[in-house]
Amino acid sequence: MAKKTISRREFLKGATVAAAGVAGFPYFVPSSALGRAGNVAASNRIVMGCIGVGSQGGGNMRGFLGKKEVQVVAVCDVDKGRRDGAKKTVDDRYKNNDCKAYLDFRELLERGDIDALSLGLPDQWHSIPAIMGARAGKDIYGEKPLARTIREGRAICDAIHRYGRVWQTGSWQRSQRDFHHACELVRNGRIGKVHKVEVGLPTGGSTDNKPVQPVPEGLDWDFWLGPAPWVPYRGVCHWDWRWMMDYSGGQLTDWAGHHVDIAHWGLGLDYTGPVEIEGKGVYPKDGIYDAPTEYKFTCKYDNGLTMIVANDRQQPKGMGTIWYGETGWIYVRRGRLEAEPKSLLDEQIGPNEIKLYESRDHQGNFLDCVKSRQLTITPVEIAHRSISVGLLGEIAMLLGRKLKWNPEKEIFLNDEQANRMLSRPMRSPWHL
């Protein structure tokens, strides 16, 4: 039966859903990538600005600094210490004083000379700079999880597709041999039809309480909070924001963009999601942190597959992804690849079999795509679908009931409360 109308998001999604779409709707090459005035044309340098240059963002920035085809010209952070430190790192690398340091990312986005962005921000800050970056015509290397809510994730996809930007997500496991090999074996039916996949993620954190305290000098706390509800500073911002649901879903959403992402890849479920989600979380009863420390939820997919996502203590294999098929299983985590039967691991993928996208350098793959205008190994829609599993699990656990999900329309069926949780009202003046 033909659908009467398609939603805006389906329309926008069209470009990436069909692989052929890449050829049909070219991404446009930034002029500077082909050589800019005042720069050595042959160098083909991609001019980058890095927003959020703390732990992961700082690591990504240093990675890009190591790439010959990149010129980092701007850094941005709401913490002066990190901002100044990042500028120094960049200037030391290029042996000049040219790197500009920004407090407000909007000023960085206004620079016409910047081709690409590296975003390494807390989750509540994932959507707005990404969307504004796309509107400013920038290609983006953005950290996982794609967004804090499903609606924000969809809005990022929309903007990236609308403006034809290249997007790479920091789900770098896709660029690792073990993960790639495991997924290719599963995808080519080496363990038969897969009926179950278990995804183990880290167990969470702490139940500390923290008193209200003065904001450290150099930190723009209001800007750090951004669209999240206002709260006073209590000594938690860098790193430990991960355990507070205003900014993150805890270990679950921090890691779903890795091992759930790999599970989807092996199963060829990159562009869809579960139809039923049910589970239970354990939440700190007191203290400043409120993200679940333990969690376990079951997702059912349309094809009958069951995916169980849980913290490692509640998974038989602990961390990582294990696919169970009719004739065996394959298990992969960082630094480990196992299979039953073992001989599976020696098998080669034949010329007529499915070959998965191959990359052995995640940041390099992004830069290649900025030049070639091809899809990266972890494009925005895939990242959205990977983290959607984590976000759906989060909602199901918070509500404490089984939820039915329509992955096409991205709405819950017959659950008005659950649908309210698909987005979060933003603190003024921020908006999508």
Place this chain on the structure above:
Amino acid sequence: MSQRPKFIKIALLAVWCFSLLAENCQAAISPEELQQIEKAMPAKARAAPKQSRKLLVFDLCGPKGFKHGSIPYWDKALEIMGRKTGAFEAVVSNDMLMFKPENLERFDAVCFNNTTRLNFDEPLRKSLMDFIKGGKGIVGIHAATDNFYDWPEAQEMMGGKFTGHPWGSGGTWAIKIDEPDHPLMKAFEGKGFKIKDEIYRTDPPLYSREKQLVLMSLDMRDEKTRNVGGFKPADVDTGISWIKEWGKGRIFYCSLGHNNEVTWNPPVLQHVLDGIQFAFGDFKVDTKPRPIISSRKETEMDELLEQVKTYDWGQSREPLTKLSDMIRDAYGTEAKLRQIEKSLLELLRSDAKRAGKQFVCRKLSIIGTEESVPTLGAMLTDPATSDMARYALERIPGAAVDDALRNALQEATGKMKVGIINTLGQRRDSKSVRALRSLISDTDPMIADAAVAALGNIAGPGATRALAQARGKTSGKLRMAVLDAYLKCADELAAQGKKEQALAIYNSLMKEPKPINIAALRGRLKTQTKDEK
């Protein structure tokens, strides 16, 4: 040496006998006590008997049952009550044969006066059930729920079963009136009271506010009553007296009456008399149970709400997490959620701290309805509460929410106004297009930018027209925002299958600066490709 064990044995025997006397032997009532009972007794019945009434006051205890010292006091009190008020004639008996149908039929109601471990064999079971179901009454005093251990139907009829009494007879306990306006509660004039008596635990599910109308219960706001030793979670709702219908008949039970002194407590005597008259059928009253929210939850929730009121950032979050759990437990029970919503709204109107109010707004964002709109709407134009009010309102469905946002838009300034505009955009409120259109020319660039973005999110025909007009009237950054919003409108039209209109917009944008022209070209290609399919 040999004498000593013997002496101990005798002593123990004496102690045992004495304890029997103290516990089980029924001391005679002194003339002074009789006088007190007589004096405390109501002079008149509050209901006129429809006919002359006979009450069987039954006071037998089973072989293993505890014999209450107050049994003769109640026997006497009920005799006096019937005689003095003219409401009934009491016949005291401990003969099981009284329950034979031919004997029972002479009575209008049976009062179980502290009977314990009573057991009925067939055919007396049928006889009692026929009696009550046929339209007669049962009255229970104190230990009347300590019976029928292998007869579940009769326990169910009584609405309770003895499982202990953490509140001992030496203590003074607080009682709250659950039904202050109920005719059977007139004796207490709506006021809770304290009483020295033994209180039975009333364990669910036998005891349930879904099955009986509970008239009064222990008041857990009283610290001593709440902090009694051996307190279990279910004890927070401990019923004291209740009524229910059973077949065509009526049950009245009052758990007071362990201590003799209760038989000369005037309000309790009045209450018991009213209850007996109800059992006869002389008092037509409402018996419908009130299961809305068990008072156990109510009390606990009230306490938590009080704690949320004084909560501030940095303090223990425990009351917040507990309250969250209670709200989650209520998901799916509409009546409970509405009651919780009401309490939360009260808290918002109180002098609670900002931290507590923000917590409440987070909860209302999930469970709030249009009921919340007046309270939240009033918070929109206060800089301290505007963002948190929107946090709730943005997620609450209903036209009343949009109306409140639009109203506040007129009054609000600065960042508050920006927030309201953003929320109207998120809600895709097409009725706000006119107001938003005029805000594009606002002197505050933040407001103008927000209005443009909101129109792009609304993306209906009115918004599309407004943005088309704004193209020629804006410049610089604001104009780029207008073009971005206009592209969204085109995408929306394409998604709705209105290809011609979408293409017209894409085409009109082809000569705009980068990256608008790129997006327009992509949109055009995609729309045309869909056309070919």
